[in-house]
Amino acid sequence: MGNCCAPGSGRGDGRGGAYVQMGAKAPSKAQQQQQAQTWSKTGIVGLRDQGIKELPTVLSDISDAVKVIDATNNRITALPAFLPSLANLQRLTLTNNLLTVLVPPGVCPGLISLKLLVLDDNQLGDLPDDIGALKRLERLSVSGNRLRTLPDSIGQLEALQSLVVSRNCLEQLPDSLAGCSRLEELDAQSNDLAVVPAALGGLKRLKALQLDNNRVFAVPSDLLYGCVALQTLSLHGCPIKPDELQETPGFKEFDERRKQKYDKVLAGGALLGARGLDEGVDREVSPPRPR
Template sequence: MGNCCAPSAGRGDGRGGAYVQMGNKASAQQQNTWSKTGIVGLRDQGIKELPAVLSEIADTVKVIDASNNRITALPAFLPTLANLQRLTLSGNLLTVLLPPGACAGLTSLKLLVLDDNQLGDLPEDIGSLRRLERLSVSGNRLRTLPDSIGQLEALQSLVVSRNCLEQLPDSLAGCGMLEELDAQSNDLAVVPAALGGLKRLKALQLDNNRVFAIPSDLLFGCGALQTLSLHGCPIRPDELQETPGFKEFDERRKQKYDKVLAGGALLGARGLDEGVDRDVSPPQQR
């Protein structure tokens, strides 16, 4: 299931040599603009590292978008950017995020996007990012999530799709503000009952995993849950419907559907999505 840690394509030299070799330098005009606006735009620049000049304007930097480059490592000065709120590094070549203890310096970070890199794990101290509201690490090589992720008390959206996760930590229940959890296309077989502690969770995406059952603790406990997607999983519709707590969840799901219709939105040919596949083959023995 999932990408099972297959290397990502479409990065680096595969762009046909159209990169600008910016290297570690930035023009005076760029530095002046970054300093005034606090926004550092470096998308599609072909850079291999973040410019060292950012350390000289550390107090002013609020946003960095360095997506679609060839960055293999983040600089030692990054934790000094105490006012950094949004860091987007999708489509690079990162294998390690930050050294131990470095996350504690990013006290203002609210958004961290690391999709389509080569990360094998997340820092053990990622729980230090106490203001983080959105974390997206889709399309990496993660096999586990650190227990400290449960310390992200402000986290509202967690996207870990297209990795190699075999389990989700019970500590995720500590993310009391979490509304969206997207773990599609991994190798998950079991959904922790502890996730029933996520009282604000509205959407749980588990498509294309090995999930064969949903704990009743989750259906009862996640009182805001309206979307549960299990397409491509071996769980059978009748088994899900017989799970204690499903009736209550199904009522919330239908209420959401009715509100969407009342708002005049189009739902497409599928209409009210049941969240599971009707034609499900028995799970293979492993």
């Protein structure tokens, strides 16, 4: 159900230097110096749609000043060796590049200030075992990659509030996720999950669990009872039957929270749309897609 066998993005043949867009020219030395001065003053490194294959080495010269890097829509294949030296980096966005692994070794322990890491739509086959070293990380998004597993160390992300792992090839979620005590949102849509770990019931702050388009056929009672803040549970496109979900111990308590949420939405004057109160499951369950 994930995108493991999706064809390549076809963004060029890999020839040329760091600047590979048609007609793009590498900036002159004077332009590079001016750019570095601007980045140093603002702390914001904007590199969207530049056609680059690597992050500029000049960033190592202004490492203390860099707080934000956005290099969306490029052809970056690897992270630079100097990246761990950016100790004040708070936001790193590398959406839609060509990353297959997160190197160099030790990149995570070096990013001691990182709060947001977005790696959507790359070609990552795994996450590093030391990702748990990102102690201040609040949002991690790796949607649209080739992940089959998540490292157990992900449970060490004590500050994590949002985890997006949709559109991958995950066959299971690690029990260690229960260690992410501040997690409020878990989006694991469009994977190959059949089982929801009972250990997730330890996520007392979890508000939204998105599991659409998986192979989930049951939800553990421990999750419905234990996730006392859970208000959104979405299982559209899964083989789970509505009646079986409703008969699961703990569903009544979850359903009360869900209704309270929508009552507040209605009281605020918002419209729920044609579907009204979303049950979170499909009434007419389609057979699982062939794997």
